[in-house]
Amino acid sequence: MATDSERPALDALDRAILAELSRDGRITNIELARRIGLTPAPCLRRVKRLEEEGVITGYRAVLDPVATGRSCEIVVAVDITVNDRQTTEEFEKAVTRFDEVTEVRRLLGRPDYFVRVNVADLAAYEEFLMNRLARLPAVHRVESHQTMKIVKGGP
Numbered sequence: 001m002a003t004d005s006e007r008p009a010l011d012a013l014d015r016a017i018l019a020e021l022s023r024d025g026r027i028t029n030i031e032l033a034r035r036i037g038l039t040p041a042p043c044l045r046r047v048k049r050l051e052e053e054g055v056i057t058g059y060r061a062v063l064d065p066v067a068t069g070r071s072c073e074i075v076v077a078v079d080i081t082v083n084d085r086q087t088t089e090e091f092e093k094a095v096t097r098f099d100e101v102t103e104v105r106r107l108l109g110r111p112d113y114f115v116r117v118n119v120a121d122l123a124a125y126e127e128f129l130m131n132r133l134a135r136l137p138a139v140h141r142v143e144s145h146q147t148m149k150i151v152k153g154g155p
Contacts, residue, residue, distance in 0.1 A: 070118035073147040077111035091138040
């Protein structure tokens with residue numbers, strides 16, 4: 001992760017570009033340029049620079065969990081047995097391979113991780129928890145929290 005002194009300087013136009021792309025990553029360069037008050041060529045140069053500098057790290061599709069058959073979201077607090085490099089690397093490698101896992105965050109303090117899981121229903125979650133997640137050697141303790149409603153954020 002870059003330190004503050006290593007981060008590229010962002011001006012108001014860069015921030016406007018980032019705001020528009022955050023709202024709609026599929027916006028055309030012509031429309032983006034129009035919205036931020038630039039002509040298309042300098043707008044495209046700025047976007048390319050932001051990508052090259054790592055400010056923009058990628059683009060992705062946001063999926064509807066209902067349409068994909070995974071509308072049941074569980075946030076799992078996970079504590080691992082030992083916090084050494086090998087154990088954390090093995091846990092992270094294993095947990096990110098599960099299709100049901102949509103996000104993994106390593107935390108300071110307790111718990112060690114938050115793992116976001118999207119499945120069809122609670123029965124599917126129980127199967128995932130008991131037969132996959134809880135069987136990872138590093139897992140010491142899990143605490144599950146079902147999402148009622150996403151108020152802000154999300155994918």
